[in-house]
Amino acid sequence: MGLRERKKALKRQEIVTVAMNLFDQKGFDKVTVAEIAKQAGIAPKTLFTYFKSKDDIMFHNETILLSDIRHLIQQQTSIANLWPAFHQFTEELPTNEATQGSLQAMRQLMANVIRNPELGSRRLQMWATYETQIQAALIEQRLTDSLTAQVLAHQMILVLQIMFAEEVPDDFWQARVTRIFNATSQVASLTNEVDMTL
Structure with missing residues (x-):
């Protein structure tokens, strides 16, 4: 520089x-x-x-966590590995030295948004950017087709939105992440059991 x-x-x-x-x-x-x-x-x-x-x-550092997620995607060789890898990545955010700074920055940003409701629409814009960029990264890495990438990116952002909707202390972080991923699996199972002919 x-x-x-x-x-x-x-x-x-x-x-x-x-x-x-x-x-x-x-x-x-x-x-x-x-x-x-x-x-x-x-x-x-x-x-x-x-x-x-x-x-x-x-929102000056809004993409710091996005950079970490893109790096995670670039390390994957199969779409089958991504969801478990993302689960582990999210679970380890507070304990992984490489992502602790990203977590702290995102926590501070979300705390400011909670205190200032007028920033709500800007937060939605941020998550939309995350989703678009993750979808693009999945396609660039040739892990899946465009439609699957869109659905998976949406699911990943949903997890993050829930995690950052409120302040979660480090002591409860892992348990909260596990509950969200378990709930995601349960919803998928329930959906598979629905008789779509009704």
């Missing part, structure tokens, strides 16, 4: 730090872009070269 890129990355992080402090102090809806820019020592117009909106500042 060149000097210019490093300076830009540092300024971006400064904007995030300033904004997050202001959000904590005053509440997300009470903070203006102009206020963030002023404290970061830049013009509002300059701030928009780093972030398109105030929402984007709050």
